[in-house]
Amino acid sequence: MAAYAAVVSLMNNLEQIGNHPRLSSCFDDNQIQSLRLNLAFLLEFLEGVGITRRKVKRLERRIASAAHAAEDVIESRVVDLLHAGLQENVPVFSMDLQMIIQRMSLIQEEAAKVGEKRPFQVQQPTPPSRAGRVSSERNLMVGFDDLLPQLLDRLTGGTFDRYIIPIVGMGGSGRTTLAKKCYEHSLTKEHFDVRAWASVSQDYVRGLLLEFLSCLIGSTNKVVESTVDELGERLHKHLTDRRYLIILDDMWSVECWNQIKYFLPDNNNGSRIIITTRVLRLASQFSYSLEMHLLDEYSSWNLLCHNVFGHKDCPLELEEIGKRIAKYCMGLPLAVTLVGALLRESSMTREYWEHVAQNIGSGLKEDGFHAILMLSYNALPAYLKPCFLYLGIFPADQEFSVSRIIKLWVGEGFLKPHVGRTLEDVAEGYMKELIDRSLIVVSTRGLNGKPKNCILLDPVVLRQAQIASAIM
Structure with a gap:
């Protein structure tokens, strides 16, 4: 803000x-x-x-x-x-x-x-840490546990031909989370010689090639000025004769695939390519696709309870309104996760839960998911909003170093000093709050158990927040 x-x-x-x-x-x-x-x-x-x-x-x-x-x-x-x-x-x-x-x-x-004359406040006093809190990525997989072994079997078994597996579903349905689970699974780490992940950007071919090469060879400083064909040739050479796993995350067009596929060799050794997309026309280009189905009302409610209360039961006075909120999440795991984090970090009052239900419900006719995203952003305390918006300096879906972002936050000068605490301590507390609110996810931790690298739960939340901030 x-x-x-x-x-x-x-x-x-x-x-x-x-x-x-x-x-x-x-x-x-x-x-x-x-x-x-x-x-x-x-x-x-x-x-x-x-x-x-x-x-x-x-x-x-x-x-x-x-x-x-x-x-x-x-x-x-x-x-x-x-x-x-x-x-x-x-x-x-x-x-x-x-x-x-x-x-x-x-x-x-x-x-x-x-x-x-200010009406009911969105911000509520943050309660003490709740027992049973679980990671956002685990939450997103609730209801889809059967898909993980199915996809792993497709990756490591079957034909030796280069095999392409589209994972198709609407935004927030858990496509990227499922792909990431497979990408990081011990079975795929052992089965494939090399693995590379890239998120599709507007400069998609060049950006994808650089991301893949960064995964495979480390620094791309020496090749950053190369042409697309030179980058593609280098990638093709690096993958030749190796069993590889390639992830193309959030691909929007058939044209993008047609331009990138020639740089991914068919080594006849069981190499695999996963494409996550929300475009059915792209998924239909292949003989097999894995479709992310929406959660039913029962699964949505279970996931919301799991996210808010951990292993505890929902209080009876909140159950009816809670089930209504879960229904408003349209079966999207990401929506349930964001709303769950919002409820978890605020006062457990029926008044507040009614407010959340009203705000989500009022946006259903236009764009319910957008309403949920903006509710999550608007509910941030004022001091967290500029910190969250600042994460826009990093490319979508890219890991960022916690220590680096803390230094950047401190350098920008918008951290409010607290008596007896350094600005670095304040920034570390802000980072923890964003993690607890499920807006960012810890990808790796240091030896001390503290977050080392993080990633946005879904970049669309940040994009919508940036738009809202620009309009202000």
């Missing part, structure tokens, strides 16, 4: 100026104090806003604009002061800054009025 990040960044800058032995004397104390009070109020307002309303969104845009303007004025003044050699006799009162303070005061008055 741009407004929250802008306010925190400005507060951090004011803190640095206040701690500077000479810069602090070059600003008017009354102006700085007024600005701090305004920012503290606006930050509290942003942290309390949980409902997406046009009036609130307009206020958030105005808050972000005012904070950026104040930061520009302060930074320009610091530059001027540095050029002047931080002379003690420079004027400390800034007319430009005073106008921004007045502007923020007006925004504060309007925010106070909105706050008095």
